[in-house]
Amino acid sequence: xxxxxxxxxxxxxxxxxxxxxxxxxxxxxxxxxxxxxxxxxxxxxxxxxxxxxxxxxxxxxxxxxxxxxxxxxxxxxxxxxxxxxxxxxxxxxxxxxxxxxxxxxxxxxxxxxxxxxxxxxxxxxxxxxxxxxxxxxxxxxxxxxxxxxxxxxxxxxxxxxxxxxxxxxxxxxxxxxxxxxxxxxxxxxxxxxxxxxxxxxxxxxxxxxxxxxxxxxxxxxxxxxxxxxxxxxxxxxxxxxxxxxxxxxxxxxxxxxxxxxxxxxxxxxxxxxxxxxxxxxxxxxxxxxxxxxxxxxxxxxxxxxxxxxxxxxxxxxxxxxxxxxxxxxxxxxxxxxxxxxxxxxxxxxx
Numbered sequence: 001x002x003x004x005x006x007x008x009x010x011x012x013x014x015x016x017x018x019x020x021x022x023x024x025x026x027x028x029x030x031x032x033x034x035x036x037x038x039x040x041x042x043x044x045x046x047x048x049x050x051x052x053x054x055x056x057x058x059x060x061x062x063x064x065x066x067x068x069x070x071x072x073x074x075x076x077x078x079x080x081x082x083x084x085x086x087x088x089x090x091x092x093x094x095x096x097x098x099x100x101x102x103x104x105x106x107x108x109x110x111x112x113x114x115x116x117x118x119x120x121x122x123x124x125x126x127x128x129x130x131x132x133x134x135x136x137x138x139x140x141x142x143x144x145x146x147x148x149x150x151x152x153x154x155x156x157x158x159x160x161x162x163x164x165x166x167x168x169x170x171x172x173x174x175x176x177x178x179x180x181x182x183x184x185x186x187x188x189x190x191x192x193x194x195x196x197x198x199x200x201x202x203x204x205x206x207x208x209x210x211x212x213x214x215x216x217x218x219x220x221x222x223x224x225x226x227x228x229x230x231x232x233x234x235x236x237x238x239x240x241x242x243x244x245x246x247x248x249x250x251x252x253x254x255x256x257x258x259x260x261x262x263x264x265x266x267x268x269x270x271x272x273x274x275x276x277x278x279x280x281x282x283x284x285x286x287x288x289x290x291x292x293x294x295x296x297x298x299x300x301x302x303x304x305x306x307x308x309x310x311x312x313x314x315x316x317x318x319x320x321x322x323x324x325x326x327x328x329x330x331x332x333x334x335x336x337x338x339x340x341x342x343x344x345x346x347x348x349x350x
Contacts, residue, residue, distance in 0.1 A: 016315060016316055017313035017314060017315055017316075018313065018314050018317065019310035019312075019313055019314065020310055020314065021283070021284065021308045021309050021310040022309065022310045022332075022334055023334055024281075024307050024308060024309040024310075024334040024335070024338060025307065025308045026279075026305055026306070026307040026308075026338070026343045027305060027306050027307075028303070028304075028305035028306075028343075029305070029342070029343055029344060030277045030279050030303070030305050030338075030342055030343055031219070031277060031342040031346065032338065032339060032340050032341040032342030032343075032345075032346050032348075032349065033045070033047070033068065033072065033106055033188060033219075033339060033340050033341075034072055034101060034103055034340060034341055034342075034346055034348040034349050035342055035346050035348060036186050036188055036218060036219060037101055037103045037104030037105065037106055038103035038104055038348055040104060040185060040186050041182075041184045041185065042104075042182065042184075042185070043103060043104030043105060044104055044105045044107060044182070044185055045104065045105070045106055045107070045185055045186045045187075045188055046107050046109070046178070046181050046185050046186070046187050046188065046216070047106050047107065047108040047109070047187075047188045047189075047190065048108075048109055048110075048111070048174075048177060048178075048187060048188070048189045048190070048191075049061060049064060049108060049109070049110035049111065049190050049191075050110075050111050050113075050189070050190070050191040050192065050195035050196070050198070050199050051110075051111075051112065051113070051114065051192055051195050052154075052191070052192035052193030052194045052195040052196070052223070052224060052226075053151040053152070053154035053155055053193050053194040053195075054114075054146070054150050054151040054154065054326075054327055055114050055118070055121075055150055056112055056114040057112060057114065057115075058093060058095050058110075058112060060110075060112070061095035061097070061110035061112060062095070062097075063330075063331065064110070064190075064330045064331075065097045065099065065108055065110075067330060067331060067333070067336040068099065068106075068336055068339065068340050069099050070336070071333070071336040071337045071339070071340035071341060071349070072099065072101055072340045072341070072349060073349070074099045074100060074101055090169045090172065090173075091113070091115045091116045091169060092111060092112065092113045092115075092116065092169055092170065092172075092173040093111075093112040093115075094109050094110065094111060094112070094173060094176060094177050095108075095109070095110040095112060096108065096109055096110075097110070103348055106188075109177040109178075111170070111173050111174070111177065111195075113166070113169070113170060113173070113195075113198070114154075116162075116166055116169065117153065117154050117157045117158075117162075120153070120157055120162070121149070121150065121153045121154075121157075124149045124153060125149075127144070127149055128145050128149060129141035129144065129145050139321070142321070142323060143321075143322055143323060146323040146327075147322055147323055147326070151288075151323075151326070151327075154194055155194050155226075155230065158194060158197070158198060159230070159233045163201075166198060167198070167201055167202045167205050170198055170199070170202040171202050171205060171206050171209075171210075174199075174202060174203070174206070174210070174213065175206075175209065178212075178213050181216070183212065183216075185216065186216060186217075186218035186219065187213060187216035187217045187218065187219075188218065188219040188220075188221075189217060189219070189220045189221065190221045190223070190330070190339065191220075191221070191222055191223070192222075192223040192224050192329060192330065193223070193224040193225070193226050193288065193289070193326070194226060194230070196222050196225065196226070196227065196255070197226060197227060197230045197254060200227075200254035200255050200257070200258045201254050203258055203261075204254060204257055204258060204261070211261065211265055214258060214261050214262045214265060215262060215265045215266060217262060217276055218276060218277065219276070219277045219279075220276060220277070220278045220279070221279050221280075221281070221339055222255075222278070222279070222280045222281070222292070223280075223281045223329035223330060223335065224281070224282070224283075224286055224288060224289040224326055224329055225280045225282065225289060225290050225291070225292060226288060226289065226290065227253050227254065227255050227290070227292075228253070228290045228293075229288070229290060231253040231254070234251065234253070234254075235250065235251065253296075255297070256296065256297060256300070259276070259297060259300040259301070259302055260300065262276065262300075262301065263300050263301050274301060275301050275302065275303055276301060276302045276303070277302075277303050277305075278292070278297070278302045278303065278304045278305070279304075279305045279306075279307060279338075279339075280292040280304070280305070280306050280307065281307045281309055281329055281335050281338075282306065282307070282308060282309070283308070283309050283310060283311045283320070283325045283326075283329075284308060285310075285311075285314060285319075285320035285322075285325045286311070286322075286325040286326045287322050287325070287326070288326050289325075289326065291306045292304050292306055305343075307335075307338060307343070309329070309332055309334055309335055310332075311324055311325050311326075311327075311328035311329060311332050312324035312325055312328060
């Protein structure tokens with residue numbers, strides 16, 4: 001009780017919360033969507049959105065497009081209508097939107113794969129705080145219901161026996177989403193957390209069928225990067241192979257493997273330099289996010305920039321809600337502004 005009263009009083013004061021990385025802090029410069037639209041052949045670019053873990057639907061795509069459109073001061077796109085990529089049983093939707101700018105056009109395809117894992121995650125619904133006979137503390141309940149019963153299971157399902165099926169269905173969705181793309185139009189990719197891993201793994205699985213997609217990539221934005229963590233599932237224990245020293249031999253992670261394929265392919269026509277702009281957004285309080293190590297991707301024709309952001313308030317310097325820290329990236333106005341207008345802010349967004 002002695003501790004509760006000052007905490008309650010402090011919680012009522014703005015000084016008890018802080019957002020140390022708002023405005024966001026980037027360790028380098030990079031262009032934005034407006035710059036690519038202005039300089040692309042035909043002033044048209046393709047944008048591929050891929051969400052991460054946790055349940056998403058077409059509303060996520062519309063909210064993301066609305067955030068980007070607002071940052072670009074563009075006319076709001078029309079009402080929502082989700083278009084199935086393939087047969088409804090395959091479970092992936094493609095939401096198609098277009099943002100029209102003075103500089104050009106952003107042709108957006110959002111891959112909504114969340115429903116693939118819904119049936120399996122229903123097995124955990126009995127544990128939701130609203131159904132449990134026991135009482136959980138409010139913050140613990142929010143974290144358990146969202147992160148542990150909805151989000152983390154997506155990663156466990158993907159890393160398990162369902163991985164092959166998820167990649168097969170994602171491959172069909174990618175082929176559908178890119179089938180009408182102009183060969184010289186830049187491809188701009190915005191992916192989040194587990195969605196980045198699924199996308200890169202699938203592109204590698206597709207081999208030659210994905211080469212043109214990989215070659216067109218000019219801008220790759222990764223929110224809540226989990227590649228360092230998820231890549232551990234693709235590695236053998238040190239010394240597990242007879243005759244080899246008991247040391248950790250780190251194979252190329254799926255991001256690095258995609259970059260190697262891009263470097264090995266024909267010179268990309270989407271950029272005068274052929275270099276890929278790779279931007280990773282991380283909230284330091286996001287327990288599931290990792291920055292990118294520049295040296296790991298050096299020499300692969302990529303310019304790596306890490307951006308630190310605050311997705312939600314930090315209370316008393318002690319805690320930021322873990323669910324908000326991990327899931328609010330593309331709803332963060334700093335992230336939307338930087339993705340849309342680059343850093344420093346492009347004059348094309350004025």
